[in-house]
Amino acid sequence: EGLKKLLSDGGINQFILKKVPVGHALVFPMCEKCHTSNPVTPKYEDGKIFTSCSNPDCDIEKYEVDILDTSRDLAVHFFIDPIRDKTVKPNANIHVFGGDYSAVHDHANGDSTDFLYTKVGKVIELMRRVSKDIPDFLVGPTFYARDGNKMSKSKDNGLRIERLKEYYGNGYVEKVVDFISYVADRGFKHIDYQVLEQKLFG
Ligand SMILES: [Zn+2]
Known part of the structure; x- marks a missing residue:
C-alpha cells in the first residue's frame, strides 16, 4: 500500500530517473513461471504493472501484476527503504547509508x-x-576492502563482528566506538582497509 501511495504521486518515477517515460514505473515484477525480471521499465496504471517475459525460452508473453498482490515478487530499488522505514513496524528512527549514497x-x-x-x-x-515523520539519517564513509572493492554486505568482503569478538573479547564494542570516533573526528569520506587494519588490529 505504501508503494501504491508513492506511485500515485505523478512524476515520482521521473524524479528518481529522468528517462522513465510518463505512465511507467520503476517496479519490476518477476515472471511467475521462469522468475526472469524484464529489465525494461514497465507500464503502470491504477495499481497494475503491465510487462512481458523477456526470457526467450519461456512461453509466457505479456502479463500484468497487481502491486497489492503480495504473492508476487517485485524489485523496487529506490522505493524499498522509504516503504520499509515508514510502513513496517517498528518504524525506523535512524537510517544508516553507505558512503556512495552521498553521490x-x-x-x-x-x-x-x-x-x-x-x-x-x-x-x-x-x-x-x-510520511511527515521521517527518521534521522547517517551517511557513513565508503569502506574499501582488501580486494580493492567497496565493502558491501552483498559482496561479503567486510569485517565480521565475530572476528572482532574473537580478537578483543567483550571489549570489541569499545574498540568499534573508538574507531568510529576516529573516523568522525577527521571527517573521512573514504576509508581503505589498511586504515581499518592499523586502527583495529595494529
Ligand atoms: Zn517467463
Missing part, C-alpha cells in the same frame, strides 16, 4: 549537485511523501 544520482537531472539529487536526498524525498 549525485542520475546526471540526466541536469548537472545539479543539489542534495535533493543525491541518492540519499532522493530516498529522503520519497520518505517525506510516505
Whole structure:
C-alpha cells in the first residue's frame, strides 16, 4: 500500500530517473513461471504493472501484476527503504547509508549537485511523501576492502563482528566506538582497509 501511495504521486518515477517515460514505473515484477525480471521499465496504471517475459525460452508473453498482490515478487530499488522505514513496524528512527549514497544520482537531472539529487536526498524525498515523520539519517564513509572493492554486505568482503569478538573479547564494542570516533573526528569520506587494519588490529 505504501508503494501504491508513492506511485500515485505523478512524476515520482521521473524524479528518481529522468528517462522513465510518463505512465511507467520503476517496479519490476518477476515472471511467475521462469522468475526472469524484464529489465525494461514497465507500464503502470491504477495499481497494475503491465510487462512481458523477456526470457526467450519461456512461453509466457505479456502479463500484468497487481502491486497489492503480495504473492508476487517485485524489485523496487529506490522505493524499498522509504516503504520499509515508514510502513513496517517498528518504524525506523535512524537510517544508516553507505558512503556512495552521498553521490549525485542520475546526471540526466541536469548537472545539479543539489542534495535533493543525491541518492540519499532522493530516498529522503520519497520518505517525506510516505510520511511527515521521517527518521534521522547517517551517511557513513565508503569502506574499501582488501580486494580493492567497496565493502558491501552483498559482496561479503567486510569485517565480521565475530572476528572482532574473537580478537578483543567483550571489549570489541569499545574498540568499534573508538574507531568510529576516529573516523568522525577527521571527517573521512573514504576509508581503505589498511586504515581499518592499523586502527583495529595494529
Ligand atoms: Zn517467463
